[in-house]
Amino acid sequence: MKFRAKMIDVGCLNHFTRVVNTIAKLTKSCVLRLTADNLYFVLSGKVASGGVSMWCELLQVNFFDEYQLEGVSAEANEICLEVSPENLSRALKTAQNAKSVKVKLTKKHCPCLTLAAELPSLSSISRAVTHDIPVDVIPRRLWHDFKEPSMPDFDVSIYLPPLKTIKNVVDRMKNLSHYLVMEANLNGEMNLKIETDLVSVTTHFKDLGNPPWGDDASQSRDPEEMAYARVDIRKLQQFLIGQQVNPSKAMCNIVHKKILHLILLHEDVSLQYFIPAVA
Amino acid sequence: MPLSTQSQAGDEQYVLVASLDNVRNLSNILKAITFREHAIFNATKNGLKVTVEDSKCLQANAFIQADIFQEFTIKEDSVGFQVNLTVLLDCLTIFGGSTVPGVSTALKMCYNGYGYPLTLFLEEGGVVTVCKINTQEPEEPLDFDFCSTNVTNKVILQSDSLKEAFSELDMTSEILQITMSPSQPYFRLSTFGNSGNAHYDYPKDSDMMELFQCTKTQTNRYKMSLLKPSTKALALSCKVSVRTDSRGFLSLQYLVRNDEGQICFVEYYCCPDEEVEEE
Numbered sequence: 001m002k003f004r005a006k007m008i009d010v011g012c013l014n015h016f017t018r019v020v021n022t023i024a025k026l027t028k029s030c031v032l033r034l035t036a037d038n039l040y041f042v043l044s045g046k047v048a049s050g051g052v053s054m055w056c057e058l059l060q061v062n063f064f065d066e067y068q069l070e071g072v073s074a075e076a077n078e079i080c081l082e083v084s085p086e087n088l089s090r091a092l093k094t095a096q097n098a099k100s101v102k103v104k105l106t107k108k109h110c111p112c113l114t115l116a117a118e119l120p121s122l123s124s125i126s127r128a129v130t131h132d133i134p135v136d137v138i139p140r141r142l143w144h145d146f147k148e149p150s151m152p153d154f155d156v157s158i159y160l161p162p163l164k165t166i167k168n169v170v171d172r173m174k175n176l177s178h179y180l181v182m183e184a185n186l187n188g189e190m191n192l193k194i195e196t197d198l199v200s201v202t203t204h205f206k207d208l209g210n211p212p213w214g215d216d217a218s219q220s221r222d223p224e225e226m227a228y229a230r231v232d233i234r235k236l237q238q239f240l241i242g243q244q245v246n247p248s249k250a251m252c253n254i255v256h257k258k259i260l261h262l263i264l265l266h267e268d269v270s271l272q273y274f275i276p277a278v279a
Numbered sequence: 280m281p282l283s284t285q286s287q288a289g290d291e292q293y294v295l296v297a298s299l300d301n302v303r304n305l306s307n308i309l310k311a312i313t314f315r316e317h318a319i320f321n322a323t324k325n326g327l328k329v330t331v332e333d334s335k336c337l338q339a340n341a342f343i344q345a346d347i348f349q350e351f352t353i354k355e356d357s358v359g360f361q362v363n364l365t366v367l368l369d370c371l372t373i374f375g376g377s378t379v380p381g382v383s384t385a386l387k388m389c390y391n392g393y394g395y396p397l398t399l400f401l402e403e404g405g406v407v408t409v410c411k412i413n414t415q416e417p418e419e420p421l422d423f424d425f426c427s428t429n430v431t432n433k434v435i436l437q438s439d440s441l442k443e444a445f446s447e448l449d450m451t452s453e454i455l456q457i458t459m460s461p462s463q464p465y466f467r468l469s470t471f472g473n474s475g476n477a478h479y480d481y482p483k484d485s486d487m488m489e490l491f492q493c494t495k496t497q498t499n500r501y502k503m504s505l506l507k508p509s510t511k512a513l514a515l516s517c518k519v520s521v522r523t524d525s526r527g528f529l530s531l532q533y534l535v536r537n538d539e540g541q542i543c544f545v546e547y548y549c550c551p552d553e554e555v556e557e558e
Binding site: 161165168169171172173175176197198199200201202203204205206207 | 363365366369370372373374375396404405406407408409410411412413
């Protein structure tokens with residue numbers, strides 16, 4: 001098992017840092033899955049994480065100048081590591097202006113991701129910062145938990161309004177209620193609703209548009225009919241807090257009364273987030 | 280205006296309809312009196328009066344005159360109800376309460392009469408939020424019986440000068456002592472805290488003193504914890520009138536200028552803490 005990679009371009013470094021920061025806001029611990037072409041940050045919907053799952057996919061060539069991977073075996077050429085994204089984010093913080101950053105899987109007192117940053121220096125002596133981030137290597141028999149989630153058989157798919165607007169609304173609603181209903185139809189309309197003993201609040205978005213998935217089932221659906229999911233408002237808020245950059249595309253799939261599937265697409269990064277519905 | 284199309288059954292059913300192009304003109308002034316959850320609303324054709332009380336010793340009133348609103352229609356002589364002020368403020372700032380120029384939230388506030396919720400229609404950038412806040416029967420506000428004929432001492436100050444003093448007040452002191460006198464020290468704020476006593480004196484011919492009308496030397500003590508909430512109003516205001524009556528009751532009247540330059544008033548009444556022997 002071997003992994004080493006090197007990043008030189010400062011733009012790539014910043015971009016990678018942003019992605020890791022976003023992940024760090026979403027979860028305390030997740031799985032970093034490394035394959036020959038991709039890096040994935042994965043959270044599978046365990047009860048401990050409140051049933052929330054996450055799938056973030058990065059093309060390695062877009063970030064790394066050098067990338068060497070030898071997986072556990074020739075036919076399973078990949079590595080799965082349990083890592084705290086917050087540690088990774090903290091390590092990257094000190095590497096902000098680095099001339100280069102090397103990431104390596106090492107064996108110290110425990111398995112570590114070693115992040116070595118070469119910092120700019122005025123003298124001829126180079127400055128280097130090294131972080132050892134402890135990781136758990138996940139044995140192959142547990143890998144089946146970390147496969148790409150299949151697209152749920154959603155009832156309604158809709159483009160999201162600017163995330164900043166949703167975040168403002170959700171932040172206030174969170175002060176008022178623990179649960180929120182997100183509903184949408186195929187007419188480009190989406191509502192955020194809360195209801196308590198004291199107050200009911202509904203925010204109406206319209207003309208959002210529905211992504212074309214080439215799906216026949218959705219064509220037979222009444223465009224006015226709403227599909228909804230009632231979710232823990234903190235989980236939605238957590239997702240929104242993490243978003244530092246406005247994605248090129250943001251959409252939401254709703255499986256009626258079952259799941260909220262949020263998808264963000266940047267040029268070379270995609271993030272999927274699943275929030276289970278509560279009764 | 281998009282909001283006018285929002286009301287479903289027309290406005291005839293409502294006993295009170297009030298609209299604002301910029302919700303901050305209401306939310307800001309309500310923030311100045313938010314120290315308890317319950318607020319008593321009383322609307323007359325002159326405008327809206329919102330009252331918040333604490334411990335039967337402190338009362339804050341915010342007055343928003345009818346002409347501050349773009350529309351203010353009232354069908355009865357007086358309309359009263361009680362709502363949860365923190366809930367109302369969360370609703371009014373649902374879009375984040377942006378201070379960016381050119382971006383404002385429009386509000387239409389409707390009340391249907393006894394037993395009905397207070398309905399808010401808020402709109403920003405084409406997104407509409409509808410809030411229904413449950414109302415309660417209004418309690419009778421305390422009558423502090425503070426009438427101008429019984430006023431012994433009165434000063435009007437530029438708020439900036441009082442803000443400075445209040446920001447430096449020794450909060451370890453349980454009380455704030457206010458001395459007003461036709462002779463030295465004219466207008467004095469005193470604290471008695473852990474680290475010693477402090478006096479802030481304002482000369483009566485200071486630029487900051489707009490009016491000085493003291494007829495009799497009077498020294499009264501007020502609980503710091505009761506006066507603390509009034510600093511919110513002070514922060515917003517440009518002028519403040521400090522008055523005491525023959526019983527030692529304190530009246531603080533704040534003149535608040537809104538985003539449009541219109542003037543509103545916030546008023547605090549506070550009971551004295553104890554009788555002080557006069558020299």
